[in-house]
Amino acid sequence: MTVKEVADRLGFTLLAGEESYEREVESVYCCDLLSFVMGRAPADSAWVTVMGNVNAMAVSTLADTACIVLAEGAALDAQAKEKADQNGIAVLGSRQPVYETARAIDRLIGG
Amino acid sequence: MSDTIRLEYEVPGDDFTRAGEASSDVKRLLKKLGVAPGAVRRVAIALYEGEINLAIHGGGGQIVVEVSPEEVSMVLSDQGPGIPNIELAMQEGWSTAPDSVRNLGFGAGMGLPNMKRNADEMTIESEVGVGTTVRMTVRVA
Numbered sequence: 225m226t227v228k229e230v231a232d233r234l235g236f237t238l239l240a241g242e243e244s245y246e247r248e249v250e251s252v253y254c255c256d257l258l259s260f261v262m263g264r265a266p267a268d269s270a271w272v273t274v275m276g277n278v279n280a281m282a283v284s285t286l287a288d289t290a291c292i293v294l295a296e297g298a299a300l301d302a303q304a305k306e307k308a309d310q311n312g313i314a315v316l317g318s319r320q321p322v323y324e325t326a327r328a329i330d331r332l333i334g335g
Numbered sequence: 336m337s338d339t340i341r342l343e344y345e346v347p348g349d350d351f352t353r354a355g356e357a358s359s360d361v362k363r364l365l366k367k368l369g370v371a372p373g374a375v376r377r378v379a380i381a382l383y384e385g386e387i388n389l390a391i392h393g394g395g396g397q398i399v400v401e402v403s404p405e406e407v408s409m410v411l412s413d414q415g416p417g418i419p420n421i422e423l424a425m426q427e428g429w430s431t432a433p434d435s436v437r438n439l440g441f442g443a444g445m446g447l448p449n450m451k452r453n454a455d456e457m458t459i460e461s462e463v464g465v466g467t468t469v470r471m472t473v474r475v476a
Binding site for chain 1: 351352354355358359362372376379380383384387439440441442443444445446448449452453
């Protein structure tokens with residue numbers, strides 16, 4: 225299922241990185257510590273976090289996640305949005321907590 | 336004509352918005368060269384962790400990357416405070432990063448272990464008060 229389909233079906237907001245809205249989401253990963261994410265997030269995963277800063281965007285690019293999902297209504301700061309748009313990093317926004325957000329994605333993609 | 340591509344980067348100290356430029360640049364190059372995605376990811380992760388270490392601990396530093404058809408070699412050097420106990424620094428979870436850095440999502444004590452896990456070879460030379468040099472190789476062929 226694509227990033228955009230996940231957003232549409234679960235009512236997530238599309239925040240940045242339109243270029244990657246058609247990427248396939250293969251799994252879900254949750255963590256806020258960037259070094260953990262770097263080492264352990266699977267490629268093509270939906271990464272659920274509350275870190276909406278420019279470093280999170282860099283980590284998403286390098287770990288090659290399908291998208292970032294900012295849970296709890298966490299903000300995507302202006303610099304991070306610019307970087308996400310420049311580098312085609314899809315960022316979605318969810319009002320739900322991290323667990324509920326990840327669980328909903330997992331159910332949807334049949335994980 | 337040499338088959339090796341050499342790239343050099345200067346990493347500023349304490350500037351976490353610019354850390355990641357070298358690893359993103361190298362990642363783009365390797366993808367363009369058709370290197371296998373798994374190897375590209377390992378280089379990108381190892382180099383980004385190194386860049387963050389230079390920014391957090393080294394007060395900035397230099398990176399030299401050499402890409403050959405067989406391997407990517409990376410040398411990261413700083414003239415920072417050095418690592419008093421390398422064995423301890425290599426332990427997952429051991430961190431001397433300040434709270435300001437932890438608030439950004441770094442400083443979990445995963446940097447050097449992540450680098451070692453992703454590189455095929457890694458050596459650290461460090462002298463307190465002089466600086467640190469980390470050498471890593473990732474085989475791509």
